[in-house]
Amino acid sequence: AQSVAQPEDQVKVAEGNPLTVKCTYSVSGNPYLFWYVQYPNRGLQFLLKYITGDNLVKGSYGFEAEFNKSQTSFHLKKPSALVSDSALYFCAVVDGSSNTGKLIFGQGTTLQVKP
Amino acid sequence: DSGVTQTPKHLITATGQRVTLRCSPRSGDLSVYWYQQSLDQGLQFLIQYYNGEERAKGNILERFSAQQFPDLHSELNLSSLELGDSALYFCASSVVAGGADTQYFGPGTRLTVL
Numbered sequence: 001a002q003s004v005a006q007p008e009d010q011v012k013v014a015e016g017n018p019l020t021v022k023c024t025y026s027v028s029g030n031p032y033l034f035w036y037v038q039y040p041n042r043g044l045q046f047l048l049k050y051i052t053g054d055n056l057v058k059g060s061y062g063f064e065a066e067f068n069k070s071q072t073s074f075h076l077k078k079p080s081a082l083v084s085d086s087a088l089y090f091c092a093v094v095d096g097s098s099n100t101g102k103l104i105f106g107q108g109t110t111l112q113v114k115p
Numbered sequence: 116d117s118g119v120t121q122t123p124k125h126l127i128t129a130t131g132q133r134v135t136l137r138c139s140p141r142s143g144d145l146s147v148y149w150y151q152q153s154l155d156q157g158l159q160f161l162i163q164y165y166n167g168e169e170r171a172k173g174n175i176l177e178r179f180s181a182q183q184f185p186d187l188h189s190e191l192n193l194s195s196l197e198l199g200d201s202a203l204y205f206c207a208s209s210v211v212a213g214g215a216d217t218q219y220f221g222p223g224t225r226l227t228v229l
Contacts, residue, residue, distance in 0.1 A: 032214045043117065043205060044220040051215045090158065094214030100171035101146060101214045105158040 002027045005092050006106035013081045014114050021076040021089050021109045029097025033074040035065055038088040040109075047089075050074060061085070081113045118142065119221035121206050127227045131196040133194040136224045140187055140208030146170070147189040148209075148218060149181055165212035193226070200210055201228045 005025045012052045013019045029066025032051050036044040053065045058080055074091060088110050092103040118141035127136055138145050149161040160173035164183035175181075178196075183189045193200060203225050207218040 006154075034217070036220070043119075043222040045117070046217050046219060047215060049215075057117060092158075098171075099213060100163055101209055101212060101216060101218060102150060102160045102163060102171050103148070103150075103214075103218060106162070107157050113172060 002093060002095050002104045004091050004104055006089075006091055006109045007109075008109050010110045010112065012112045012114065016080050019070065019078050019081045019085070019111065019113070021091075021111060023074045023076065023091030023106055024072050025074060025091070025093045027028035027093055027095040027097075029095045030073075031072075032094040032096050033065075033067060034090065034092045034094075034103065035074075035076050036090045038090065040087075041115060046091065047076070051065070062114050081111075083113050083115055086111055086113045116179060117219040117221065119206060119208050119219055121204075121221035121224050123224060124222065125225050125227075130196055130198060132196050133192065134196065134226065134227075136191040136193070136204055136206075136226075138189045138191070138206030138208075138221060140189070140206075141219055143218075144208035144210050146161075146185065146209045146212045146216070147183055147187070148207040149175075149189070149191050150205040150207065151202045152205060152223070156202075158205075161191070163212070170212050186219055196228045198212065198228050201226055 035047040050067045091106040120139045141215040167186040209216040
């Protein structure tokens, strides 16, 4: 069965420090991996995705993520955190062997960036 | 702004009632998805339509149904509502049906069942 795990409910970092939000996945076929961010009372905003190719993916607002096939991970990173990055982050996967866009989401990680 | 619109923003109703949530996809997108976000279940895929046809089904209750119309907007119908149906319902859209395409989400409809 397909699944996504975000092992940390909350991540706290100081502004200016690097941040990492962890994600691991399980699918039977090739994974299509996504990161979304949700601000309070807002919808989900797309940050970045990995489909194929270079394992390091760059996305919006200075975020990047590294695909690691052997560890089945897709961690979200940013070199220097901003207070405005504080939000709820979701990792999601689509099984590439299916012909649908069914996104399976992790439970979400709340990122808190302190001034 | 993702370009996906959802109405209404908020809906308060009573148990046993029926409601309809509406979604208009981004211009040019043929695929529409519905997701439910609740505190206990997290974000769950409900159903996908592509160009008017059902493409994939997730954990959607039999009391729930959806359709995509010729103009590509979609409606999610929830009937015999229970307290546990209270949640945020998101619509998303993408150009094609396959999983590599990015899904863009609407702002959601917050349903409260009293």
